[in-house]
Amino acid sequence: MTTFISKAIASSDSQVHGNTYYLIIMLVIFGLIFYFMILRPQQNRAKEHKKLINSISKGDEILTNGGLIGRVTKISETDYIIIALNDTLEVSIKRNFIAAVLPRGTIKSI
Template structure:
């Protein structure tokens, strides 16, 4: 019933390191998740953005829907016009391009 001040202080001091030990597995799981999931996903997103920005006229591309098409016109509003069959052109949003199958060579400068 009577608690001495020395006993009460000893109980508080022992609880400090134990609380850190309880959070250590949670912190460790977050670090592992960051390196195994979040960081590679950010890298893939950066690579996809660079690939989409580099799409030019004449490139052979694959869309998210699985359509293989040839780029006929690159628009400034985030769209690309592609030819899916001879004489059949459709507009596709640039971000839906999943893969560039074959790249065309850049045009030579007019002065050379």
Template sequence: MQGIESIIPLILVFGIMYFLLIRPQQKKLKDHQQMVAALRRGDQIVTQGGVIGKVTKVKDGENEVEVEIAQGVSVRVVRGTIAQVLNKTEPAKG
């Protein structure tokens, strides 16, 4: 009986840490992955470095997108470094 009573606080601490730290972080990661997967041409984005640009090409097979940061200036950006989508374009009606 003495051994079980000493393990219960450890289990409670782990349970509290799971619900306060691990679970919200997993949800945030899942939301970010969905945002990046839903990128389309014309979306205005912000990278983690603070660069604001417009998506000009989405490469499906690769892990990058082409972003126009100024007129005539395009850079390739790794999808994981996109921090935020500012303006979402409407899907094409067909």
């Protein structure tokens, strides 16, 4: 009976070393999947949004994250932009809250 137990323990030692390498390989694979599926697309979206924000000029029609559509009337040196929602109402928003730049004439067509 003791020889059977010693053989079982001896066989489990060799599997532990094999599992360590397997675990390291699996962690590397999951890290690569995490990078290519989550981190890289998020970095690309952030880069595109920053380029969009920097390309805004006076007179552009924009859509905010809150759903407001307006025309840019003033761009301050700080992070704020003043947009005109209609002829009498102007709103000041942060640049980061701009979702999209709309084609000219969109406000009139709505």
